[in-house]
Amino acid sequence: MARVPQARSYRVITCHIRYVLDPYKLAAFEEYARLWIPLVNRMGGTHHGYFLPSEGANNIAVALFSFPSLAAYEEYRRQSAEDPDCQAAFALEAGNRSILSYERSFMRPVLD
Template identity: 75%
Template sequence: MITCHVRYVIDPYKVGEFEEYARLWLPIVARMGGTHHGYFLPAEGANNIAIALFSFPSLSAYEDYRQLMVNDPECIEAFELEKLNRSILSYERSFMRPVLP
């Protein structure tokens, strides 16, 4: 299993818009074979950092997801929404492996 950790720097005045964008991805990742662990939005502390965590069975399964999303209508809709909202200022993507019992 591989888990993708995405750290977003968001516009603190557009948290609602970012949440709308985030909610679109939860079922998309599941439909494409992943497990979404959720988006984590600012509550206390920094008001411009959000996190997403989602897993795929393998890095190659994640790469398949990335290829499929290019032409997927729901993915395109989500990307277009973010182009309009401009809530994401930047992001960093890291891949991790879980330590499980």
């Protein structure tokens, strides 16, 4: 009889953000995105990158980053609201207005 492997329990949470962008402002969004990668990493997360349009839709981008737990993510959100570098990134996008809308989802990994 084959042994059924036990499911592993991972506490990691990955945030998936789907952006709808102004396709004429992709360079501005990329500048904004590049600011966030080290910020998320500095604040305890692991940024997996931004994925910008290449083929297909020209106005959809995705970001993926993980935190050890939802509580750690919530702490990151609290810290980012007070961090001067994060505030500068928010201000840059407020001026650029490259993001038309976004959807945030939280996922858990299924790993081998």
